[in-house]
Amino acid sequence: MYLRKFSVRQLLITPSLPIVNEGKSTSLKDLQVGWNNGIVISTRDTLLTFDPQNCKKTVSGSIFISHAHNDHTKGFDSKNQKIATQETCELYEAKTRTKADNKKVLSYSDKIRFDDVEIVPHDSGHILGSAQFQIRTPFGTIIYTGDMNLLETLTTKSASIVNCDILIMEATYGNPFYAFPEREDTYGNIVSWVIRQIRENRVPIFQLYTIGKAQEVIALLNDFTNLPVVVDPPIARASHIYSKYNHKLVFLDSTEEEGQELLRHGNCAYLISNGNSNMIPTERKAARSVVTGWALRFKTPNGAFPLSSHADYPHLIDYVKEVNPSRVYTCFGSSEVLAQNIRKECKIAARPLPTIEQTSLMNFIHG
Numbered sequence: 001m002y003l004r005k006f007s008v009r010q011l012l013i014t015p016s017l018p019i020v021n022e023g024k025s026t027s028l029k030d031l032q033v034g035w036n037n038g039i040v041i042s043t044r045d046t047l048l049t050f051d052p053q054n055c056k057k058t059v060s061g062s063i064f065i066s067h068a069h070n071d072h073t074k075g076f077d078s079k080n081q082k083i084a085t086q087e088t089c090e091l092y093e094a095k096t097r098t099k100a101d102n103k104k105v106l107s108y109s110d111k112i113r114f115d116d117v118e119i120v121p122h123d124s125g126h127i128l129g130s131a132q133f134q135i136r137t138p139f140g141t142i143i144y145t146g147d148m149n150l151l152e153t154l155t156t157k158s159a160s161i162v163n164c165d166i167l168i169m170e171a172t173y174g175n176p177f178y179a180f181p182e183r184e185d186t187y188g189n190i191v192s193w194v195i196r197q198i199r200e201n202r203v204p205i206f207q208l209y210t211i212g213k214a215q216e217v218i219a220l221l222n223d224f225t226n227l228p229v230v231v232d233p234p235i236a237r238a239s240h241i242y243s244k245y246n247h248k249l250v251f252l253d254s255t256e257e258e259g260q261e262l263l264r265h266g267n268c269a270y271l272i273s274n275g276n277s278n279m280i281p282t283e284r285k286a287a288r289s290v291v292t293g294w295a296l297r298f299k300t301p302n303g304a305f306p307l308s309s310h311a312d313y314p315h316l317i318d319y320v321k322e323v324n325p326s327r328v329y330t331c332f333g334s335s336e337v338l339a340q341n342i343r344k345e346c347k348i349a350a351r352p353l354p355t356i357e358q359t360s361l362m363n364f365i366h367g
């Protein structure tokens, strides 16, 4: 998700090509898979869009939303039918404080059918409610996974492994450089850093993603320290949804009296959303930290922890081997590098997801 802007630009300059009918199997000629303002999968009878990027543009067919991060929820702006898990809808509503309308809610393993295509969501292991979609067509089975993680964390289970003919997968950390340390080691480093800051009379502050990472750090501090955790209001709203469906989290909202009092005296950890640059209302010094997989690339004096909700490169390769498709399309991030390495390491046909122009898509469906 972090390299989204880069990846979209990269995809847009990919030449438009006929998609699946380039392969050996002639039975796939009535199936199109590609990028058109989102992941598009169409047979001659059915057109589905997954994680559209801009709903001011026309989006055709029903829209599937994989999870509640900003770069995957633009589809909620559309008038079309939206399909997502209950948790994704509630996290989106908590984040935006708007109601998601015209929605159809599915649980993992539920089925929904559109003419000749059946779709089943499965856990993608990324954040609460995140889904990968199994798309069964008369021409083969496709898995589309947006952001995913193969590791079980304090707040998520690992991604399900579902075999398929065609895999469309994220490539956020699709470069061999990204191999994360053991998660338990990173958990230990975070807790040690927090204890050191408190001992030295500083308030430990974490700047992180509002949904997913924040709840994992709250769970970590709840489970392994006695330190109160104060969070900003967007993190508080998302954390209430986690507490409802997933991991019971204990935290205080920074806008409430008790949270403000704790912050003032500094006997707490403070979690703030990325982009929230408000002054820290404390009488003590503050020690800032960032928690992101990109921390592998940088170090700051106050700590940067490579904890990610995504699979790293070795796990992306493991995932492909487990799913064992006959071809892979990569998107979002290091798509070219990952495709190249899948060809080399897994001996599976792979390439970045090609763009389908709107007219070509319409001709395909109505042609």
Ligand SMILES: [Zn+2]
Pocket: 001, 067, 069, 126, 147
């Ligand atoms: Zn995400």
